[in-house]
Amino acid sequence: MKSLEIEKNLSLEEKNKKVVWPHISPYREDKAPMVVESGKGSWIEDTHGNRYLDGMSGLWCVNVGYGREELAKAAYDQMLEMAYTPMTQSHVPAIELAEKINELLDDDYMIFYSNSGSDANEVAFKIARQYHQQHDDPNRFKIVSRYRAYHGSSMGALSATGQALRKYKYEPLSTGFLHVAPPDNYRKPEDMTVEQYNIQKARELEEAIIWEQKETVAAVIMEPLISGGGILIPDASYVKEVERICKRHGVLLIIDEVICGFGRTGKAFGHQQFGVRPDMVTMAKGLTSGYSPLSITAVKKDIYEVFKQRGECSHFRHVNTFGGNPAACAVALKNIEIMEKENLFERAEKLGERLLDGLEELKNHPYVGDIRGMGLIIGIEIVEDKTTKEPGSDERVGKFISNCKSRGLIIGRNGETVSGQNNILALCPPLSSTDQDIEFILETVKEVFYENV
Numbered sequence: 001m002k003s004l005e006i007e008k009n010l011s012l013e014e015k016n017k018k019v020v021w022p023h024i025s026p027y028r029e030d031k032a033p034m035v036v037e038s039g040k041g042s043w044i045e046d047t048h049g050n051r052y053l054d055g056m057s058g059l060w061c062v063n064v065g066y067g068r069e070e071l072a073k074a075a076y077d078q079m080l081e082m083a084y085t086p087m088t089q090s091h092v093p094a095i096e097l098a099e100k101i102n103e104l105l106d107d108d109y110m111i112f113y114s115n116s117g118s119d120a121n122e123v124a125f126k127i128a129r130q131y132h133q134q135h136d137d138p139n140r141f142k143i144v145s146r147y148r149a150y151h152g153s154s155m156g157a158l159s160a161t162g163q164a165l166r167k168y169k170y171e172p173l174s175t176g177f178l179h180v181a182p183p184d185n186y187r188k189p190e191d192m193t194v195e196q197y198n199i200q201k202a203r204e205l206e207e208a209i210i211w212e213q214k215e216t217v218a219a220v221i222m223e224p225l226i227s228g229g230g231i232l233i234p235d236a237s238y239v240k241e242v243e244r245i246c247k248r249h250g251v252l253l254i255i256d257e258v259i260c261g262f263g264r265t266g267k268a269f270g271h272q273q274f275g276v277r278p279d280m281v282t283m284a285k286g287l288t289s290g291y292s293p294l295s296i297t298a299v300k301k302d303i304y305e306v307f308k309q310r311g312e313c314s315h316f317r318h319v320n321t322f323g324g325n326p327a328a329c330a331v332a333l334k335n336i337e338i339m340e341k342e343n344l345f346e347r348a349e350k351l352g353e354r355l356l357d358g359l360e361e362l363k364n365h366p367y368v369g370d371i372r373g374m375g376l377i378i379g380i381e382i383v384e385d386k387t388t389k390e391p392g393s394d395e396r397v398g399k400f401i402s403n404c405k406s407r408g409l410i411i412g413r414n415g416e417t418v419s420g421q422n423n424i425l426a427l428c429p430p431l432s433s434t435d436q437d438i439e440f441i442l443e444t445v446k447e448v449f450y451e452n453v
């Protein structure tokens with residue numbers, strides 16, 4: 001029997017350490033994860049009353065900020081009205097949300113509901129494979145993605161992920177996934193223009209499709225910009241060219257909007273910054289601002305059409321219990337309503353510009369190689385040497401993060417992605433951040449950088 005008396009006297013941190021397995025964190029004898037108790041706007045508070053500006057919106061998702069009563073009320077009302085309906089049937093918020101998503105996508109998609117970003121990508125891969133089978137192209141099964149990109153933690157989504165450190169010790173994963181290098185404009189060859197370099201990277205992707213035998217390639221999956229993998233922002237020429245390449249070779253284009261969607265880049269969806277029309281769009285996180293688990297795979301109508309065939313197993317045979325939960329859909333609808341009422345997409349663009357302007361002077365800092373961003377997703381690339389661009393050491397990058405935290409600012413990084421290149425700091429605050437919040441971020445980041453010259 002456990003001694004309940006002893007357990008009762010443990011602090012929350014100690015209890016947490018005994019029973020809760022933290023996500024993607026090495027065990028530390030000397031350190032315990034922060035236990036968060038409350039949040040309001042862009043700020044969170046731990047159980048000791050310490051306040052932090054959450055410069056990462058949780059895990060890049062709390063787009064409308066914390067403590068929104070309307071979202072709690074939307075979930076409450078929906079749970080009383082109808083708490084659960086499987087998506088083998090349907091319900092009112094699922095229909096209304098699907099219509100709203102099509103309005104934001106400005107196109108005609110069928111909406112398939114799941115629980116998480118990983119799920120949404122798994123669904124996209126299965127639809128791509130089955131689509132080709134039923135569309136007289138049965139040998140297409142390979143999925144092309146990019147090194148450094150993250151597409152999720154389940155076996156298929158992890159196979160598409162191009163981050164070796166996330167896969168190490170879990171392999172072998174699913175077969176039929178291959179990777180190509182993304183454009184990394186900061187590290188492009190000096191004798192090439194940004195556009196020449198981006199077109200070359202698109203050509204490499206095309207070569208991979210041809211060398212693999214294009215008749216075996218089902219889809220390309222990519223984020224509009226690589227977010228968690230280091231905030232690598234392509235030139236528009238790259239994204240447009242990849243779209244053309246996919247069309248030319250009969251390959252479907254899946255855009256992963258799990259982070260970039262819902263205003264993060266300054267538009268409803270990140271791919272709208274580049275003027276492309278994907279065959280499928282996956283989304284999660286900002287869809288509910290993290291208030292409820294929900295994700296979507298939006299599928300172009302012409303793809304859906306082939307699932308209407310009446311042959312054996314012609315329908316899409318995928319189900320999940322919680323996907324499209326009525327309360328989660330009601331929360332998503334209210335969340336989008338808040339974003340529209342408060343013009344948060346435009347606000348993300350404006351605040352992003354303010355952050356980039358304010359950080360400009362840090363480009364002269366000896367350890368800052370590059371600062372880049374689109375809307376409210378901003379990366380600061382730390383280097384040991386500005387000439388050689390040697391990536392900043394783990395120790396240096398970790399110090400910037402912990403010094404920000406001790407001043408009340410949480411910032412992120414591309415942690416455990418690829419060996420030796422986990423050197424990009426991330427700023428990704430709620431889109432609802434106030435002007436004062438943004439000034440606090442700027443002041444704190446600058447203070448920390450200047451004391452670590």
Ligand code: PLP
Pocket residue numbers: 059115116117118119121150151152153223227228256257258259284285
């Ligand atoms: N795709 C991208 C771009 C992501 O950043 C993530 C998560 O961070 C995922 C997919 C997976 O989403 P989830 O953690 O909800 O499964």
